[in-house]
Amino acid sequence: MAHHESLLHREFAPPSRLTASVGLFSDRDPRVRLAVALAACVAAVALQSLTALLVALVLAIAALVAARPDWRTVGRRLLALEGFMAMIIVMLPFTVPPAGDVILFRLGPLTASEEGLHQAVTILLKTNIVVLLLTAMIGGLEATAFGRALATLGLPGRMVTLLLLTVRYLDVLQRDYAQLRRAMRVRGFRARVDRHSLRSIGYLVGMLLVRSFDRSERILNAMRCRGFDGTFRHDALTPPDRGDAMLGALTGLAIGACVWVELAVA
Amino acid sequence: MSDAPLIHLHDAQVTRDDGRVVLDGVDLAVHAGERVGLVGPNGIGKTTLLHVLVGLLPVTAGGLTAFGQPCRTERDFADLRRRVGLLFQDSDDQLFCPTVGEDIAFGPLNLGASRDDAAAVTGRTLARVGLAGFEQRITYRLSGGEKRLVALATVLAMQPDVLLLDEPTTGLDEDAEERMILLLQSLDQAMVLVSHDRRVIDRLATRVVRLGQNGLQADT
Numbered sequence: 388m389a390h391h392e393s394l395l396h397r398e399f400a401p402p403s404r405l406t407a408s409v410g411l412f413s414d415r416d417p418r419v420r421l422a423v424a425l426a427a428c429v430a431a432v433a434l435q436s437l438t439a440l441l442v443a444l445v446l447a448i449a450a451l452v453a454a455r456p457d458w459r460t461v462g463r464r465l466l467a468l469e470g471f472m473a474m475i476i477v478m479l480p481f482t483v484p485p486a487g488d489v490i491l492f493r494l495g496p497l498t499a500s501e502e503g504l505h506q507a508v509t510i511l512l513k514t515n516i517v518v519l520l521l522t523a524m525i526g527g528l529e530a531t532a533f534g535r536a537l538a539t540l541g542l543p544g545r546m547v548t549l550l551l552l553t554v555r556y557l558d559v560l561q562r563d564y565a566q567l568r569r570a571m572r573v574r575g576f577r578a579r580v581d582r583h584s585l586r587s588i589g590y591l592v593g594m595l596l597v598r599s600f601d602r603s604e605r606i607l608n609a610m611r612c613r614g615f616d617g618t619f620r621h622d623a624l625t626p627p628d629r630g631d632a633m634l635g636a637l638t639g640l641a642i643g644a645c646v647w648v649e650l651a652v653a
Numbered sequence: 654m655s656d657a658p659l660i661h662l663h664d665a666q667v668t669r670d671d672g673r674v675v676l677d678g679v680d681l682a683v684h685a686g687e688r689v690g691l692v693g694p695n696g697i698g699k700t701t702l703l704h705v706l707v708g709l710l711p712v713t714a715g716g717l718t719a720f721g722q723p724c725r726t727e728r729d730f731a732d733l734r735r736r737v738g739l740l741f742q743d744s745d746d747q748l749f750c751p752t753v754g755e756d757i758a759f760g761p762l763n764l765g766a767s768r769d770d771a772a773a774v775t776g777r778t779l780a781r782v783g784l785a786g787f788e789q790r791i792t793y794r795l796s797g798g799e800k801r802l803v804a805l806a807t808v809l810a811m812q813p814d815v816l817l818l819d820e821p822t823t824g825l826d827e828d829a830e831e832r833m834i835l836l837l838q839s840l841d842q843a844m845v846l847v848s849h850d851r852r853v854i855d856r857l858a859t860r861v862v863r864l865g866q867n868g869l870q871a872d873t
Contacts, residue, residue: 530751552749558793559745605746608709612739613811614731614763 411453412524412634417536419631423638424524430642431516437505439649440512446641447519454523461522468518472511479507530554548619556602563598567591657721658682659815659843660706660737665715667701675701678868679715681845683815688837688844690858692872697864699847700742703817706845707739720814735764737815738808738842742823744800745793753779753795753803754788760811778810782836798829805836816844822853 412420431443451461480491483503491499525533530551538547571587578584607615627635660683667676675698683689693699704710706717708730717724719733741747750756757778758771766774779787782802795803801821808816821837822830834856837844848854854861863872 531755551751554751555749555792602746605741605743606749608704609739609741609747610749610759611709611731612707612734613760613807614735615759616731616763 410455410527411450413454413527414630415634416625416627416631417525417528417532418539419627419634420524420528421533421536421540423635424521427520427524427638427642428517430645431520432513434513434645434649435509436649436652437508437512438652439645440509440516442648443516443645444512444519446645447516447523450523451519454527456522456526461526464522465515465518468514472514475510476507479503479510544618552606559602560595560599564591564595567594656684658684658718659720661718662702662706662712663715663718665705665712665717667698667705667710668713676705676868679864681706681862681869683843683845685814685843686841686859688846688857688859690854690861690872691845691847691864692849692854692861693864697866699864700819702864703739703819703845703847706817707734707737709739735811736813737817738811738813739817740805740808740819740821742819744797744804747804747807748792748800750792752788753784753790753792756792756803757807757810760807764811774810778806781809782806783832796829798825798832801825801829801833802836805833809840814842816840816842818844818846820847820849822848822850 427447431440431447434440434443480499480503481494481497483500483506485491485498485500486502489501491501491504493499528536534547534551537550538544568591571591576584576587578588660681662679662681665676665679666674668674679702681689681702691699691702701710705712708717708724708727720736722729724730724733748756750759754772754775757775758768761771761774762768775788776785779785782805784799784802784806787799787803790799792800792803805821818837822833825833830853834853837846837857844857846854846857861872862869
């Protein structure tokens with residue numbers, strides 16, 4: 388019996404912390420984080436001069452450092468972004484026609500324009516600023532907090548529900564897919580470009596859709612069993628506090644500084 | 654203790670959309686303190702029967718009386734579902750919130766509990782199933798055994814009088830199965846328990862009924 392008791396009350400592995408709650412943004416109201424992130428990104432995208440963009444980039448890096456993120460994850464995300472950006476940097480100078488006769492350099496039959504290079508650098512700076520800002524300000528936000536913040540900022544309830552359920556069921560869908568793929572592979576299936584492969588992949592996708600539909604029915608039933616009547620009940624969020632006001636003011640100052648540089652350069 | 658059953662399904666018939674009759678002439682009464690084991694071959698309609706008992710599927714003949722009230726409309730069944738909890742076969746169907754705490758609080762919040770009350774119920778219920786402190790855990794990262802216990806916790810958080818358990822130990826390893834059985838033995842709710850595992854039925858059920866082509870019969 389003693390054995391039974393200990394078995395019943397034994398703890399599984401201790402709960403793990405999701406993110407270290409030490410950064411500048413982690414204790415702030417999710418709505419404020421979302422709002423300042425949005426404002427900062429819109430401002431960054433609107434900037435034109437390279438000087439102002441460089442200032443914004445420095446500020447975005449500062450924000451990221453203050454957020455104390457998991458640098459390895461950030462690095463991996465940035466790497467994926469820069470890979471894509473590299474293509475644009477290479478393509479744009481040759482595809483944007485030069486204004487007037489000024490040609491930067493020639494590469495065989497191709498001519499590079501200064502305008503193209505300028506545009507490429509601008510795009511590179513803007514995307515990086517936006518990604519850094521979002522990572523810093525809302526990167527560590529939990530899905531639920533993010534959903535609720537979106538709801539209070541006016542996103543329709545249905546879209547929030549869709550977002551939250553997607554977060555939850557992506558993994559289940561992934562497992563369903565992996566399971567079906569394995570079942571195909573153990574019977575010798577290898578994807579080729581032929582009718583058989585296309586039809587089989589079609590069956591796979593179709594089966595995934597059917598399964599997902601069935602699952603959604605079962606989930607809805609389970610939710611109804613627990614008194615769900617179509618609307619999620621969120622508790623009212625506490626009003627923003629002084630720390631949130633400070634964050635808002637700080638972001639305002641940073642945006643103001645960038646705009647001032649932009650105007651001063653012009 | 655009165656002899657009136659908590660739930661009484663009488664002469665129930667269920668017909669699928671394609672016209673196939675799944676259940677016919679089924680009678681089932683569940684009394685307080687009872688743990689009814691429900692056995693029968695695959696596809697005979699055991700899960701269907703559980704779903705009928707909470708009104709997820711309508712009966713095409715016969716009827717259901719629960720807690721002394723006949724249940725006919727969706728509103729009747731919505732009230733019924735507060736007192737009769739159903740544990741689904743696949744816990745992934747039941748757990749839909751990103752974190753464990755939110756999932757368990759979902760039911761109490763729907764019943765009108767405040768956020769604080771719901772949090773208190775969540776903490777108590779998690780402790781009850783031996784998973785104290787699991788509130789912030791990510792639902793999809795739980796093991797199969799943990800998922801099943803959390804799913805049961807979501808049902809228990811509604812504080813039901815009757816539990817309907819659809820294969821509660823299927824797919825669990827020995828340890829997790831043992832935990833589940835001990836936990837269920839320690840609960841005082843009336844239960845209807847579907848299982849293919851005779852040992853589970855023997856250890857939990859106070860009586861056994863068999864669902865066959867001719868409806869429900871007492872099993873010896």
